[in-house]
Amino acid sequence: MILFCEDQAPPGVKFLGWFHFQETNFEKGLSVIETKQGLLAQGAPLNQPASVQLLLFADVFLRTPFSGEHIQQLKKSCVALFGVGSIGSAIAKSLVRAGVENILLIDPDRLSLTNVFRHECSMLDVGRYKVTALAQSLLQINPQLSLKTMAENIFQWPSAQLENLLENVSVVIDSTDRPSARLTTASLGYELHKPVVHAGCFEEGRGGEVFWHIPDVKEPCYWCLREGMAQPPKSRTIDYSTAQGPDDFKGEPGLDAVTKSIAMAAVQISLALLLRGMPDCQLSLVLTTQSNYLLLGNAFSNNFYRFKGPFHTFFQPFNGPRKSCSLCQKTTH
Ligand SMILES: [Zn+2]
Structure with a gap:
């Protein structure tokens, strides 16, 4: 533009x-x-x-490294983005810059002052719905976008309505920050046979994760992961947005950089999913790894969770699908 x-x-x-x-x-x-x-x-x-x-x-x-054919595929693809906070908003902007033109933005929250330091929207947008402010910002990158914004909790909708909403969606991206919402998004994608990419930041910004699941591929689902693998330790119970003083929450310098690194990995995985099956797509090779769970370390990650040092990034192997999984194996119980 x-x-x-x-x-x-x-x-x-x-x-x-x-x-x-x-x-x-x-x-x-x-x-x-x-x-x-x-x-x-x-x-x-x-x-x-x-x-x-x-x-x-x-x-x-x-000017991107894709061929014209790939660009055309991205232009006609539709992505649903659940959660447009710090990670989700960064994902949205990068997808637009990659040529994706149809995006469904879903988030019931408004932008607060405590979001601005790591969100793609600005001080001018405080008080606005995140989806509305972000949509305006995305249109300034590419005014040809077809955007739909949902400033509500759609998980309460009837399943038929949800199915209708996501009918033309090629990939669902989950960047919500609540465990229950992430599990619900995974269930929704699984039931509707949509690929889902989950992107999340660990506590204190000490690393992050990107997990993806492709329908009808025999690999662990997001519920397999959450029910089957120990989670990163949590050291705090007070959220930054409710902290009353420095003793409650000391903050993490550079958290914006941490969330961006996770978002950019999620974008590449999402583009690979949108282009999978197309010839000459180098991006799709990432989907052929032995694991669909990527752990992303950063400068804070030394000796945290499964990270063995700063910037330790790797595919975490784990077996599955788990026989006792509540989602992908439930029909066998
Ligand atoms: Zn499962």
Whole structure:
């Protein structure tokens, strides 16, 4: 997406329509934009920033390492994102930059001040629904997006309604932060035969995990993981958002960087799932590993949980599906 002042559109650029930005979202001037065709536009002061002409340069996403065929696949794919907090919002932005154009954003929460330091939205969005603020931000990356926002707890919906909502969804991404919501999302994906990617950050930012499950593939499901493997230790019971002082919660420096690293791994796994089965897709190779559970270490991870040192990142092997699993083996009981 490239924005130009009304009288500065270079030749060969397609005009799509009008798009309105809030003046506060805009700096005066535009960056120099370089494409395969060369320099397209130079920064120019915007005298009327609230109403600028929007033009799309068709090749904008071909700067990615994907072939055109892969890009077309991503454009028509639909992703449902459960939870658009720090990890979910970062996932959404990266998916858009990869060329995904149909996204369902689900989160009942509003952005609070304590979210801003690690969320993709800003101080200007505090008090707004996260899905609404994020959708606006995503449209500024690619105005051609087809976004649907759900600022409610859809887990309370009847199953038929949920099935209808997710009918055209290719991949479900779970970046919720409550264990019960994560299990429910896993169940939903399993029942509806949708691939699900779970992305989560461990306590104190001492690492994270990305787990995925592909329908009809004989591999452990998310319930197998949670029922069958010891979880990282929890040292605190007080949440940062309810802390009354420094004795309650000391905070984690650089938590934004921690959540981003987990989000970016989840994005690559999600893209691999969207492109699986297509020829010449290097990304899909990640799905052929022996484990569908990736543990991501960072600078805080030394001797925590299963990490053997800082930045220790590995596929955690585990056997399954578990015979006693409450989800994937329940029909046999
Ligand atoms: Zn299972």
